[in-house]
Amino acid sequence: MLEYTGDKNGNNVPDIEEIGIIQLNGDGDFRSEESIEILKQADIVVTNPPFSLFREYVIQLIEYEKDFLIIGHQNAITYKEIFPLIKENKIWLGYGFKRNMAHFINKHYEDYATDADHKEGMIRVSGVQWYTNLDISKRHEKMILYKSYNSEEYPQYENYDAIEVSKTKEIPMDYKGAMGVPVTFMNKYNPEQFEIIGMGEDNGIGHSGGLWKGGSKSCLYNSKAAYKRIFIRNREL
């Protein structure tokens, strides 16, 4: 653990000599008692936890009521442990990486990124997002909707009581009922504008917000399965 207790030599910079290194007794696992004691002292947690332990990590942060800004994969939005927290407005997406692509300083792995995405000495990781519970202005910005509803462009699902909206920017401005939108909608989500009702592919045990009519778990329209969908409703209609 590194401990910085403030500037000592008056240059207003945290110099290496001013940072104390404190050896931990254990291995630093975030679930250990020792780490939890350190967590309790924290005002805010900013980190990049291992993706494989993302669920457990978030649950711990919520349990200890911490403010946080952490990196996770986009797929975590629909995890059965994470989605309810998103739905209840306890966690949301922060300002993203450009095109959901992060570059991490890397000395161990070969970077396979195509030329335009390659950055020297760095590895590219796709589909990553910031997850946070800090209030940010993006969350209060309303999406400007410009399309009108019509049943040809926005078919009803065969197995959920909702319409298919394939592109977030094409959410119709005049549809009052439940709409299935891509997971990337979460980047534009403003809880004053939209309510999150549920999601598709939830095994039919609760997360669909009661919209599921049985059958396939994927949202079907014109007998085609859509990618994962989140169900929303416009609060302003």
Ligand SMILES: C[S@@+](CC[C@H](N)C(=O)[O-])C[C@H]1O[C@@H](n2cnc3c(N)ncnc32)[C@H](O)[C@@H]1O
């Ligand atoms: C994605 S890396 C991020 C490393 C660093 N925070 C950064 O941003 O460059 C995840 C880190 O979590 C560590 N880690 C894995 N399991 C852990 C656990 N159970 N408790 C604490 N750290 C763990 C890994 O060793 C790894 O260093």
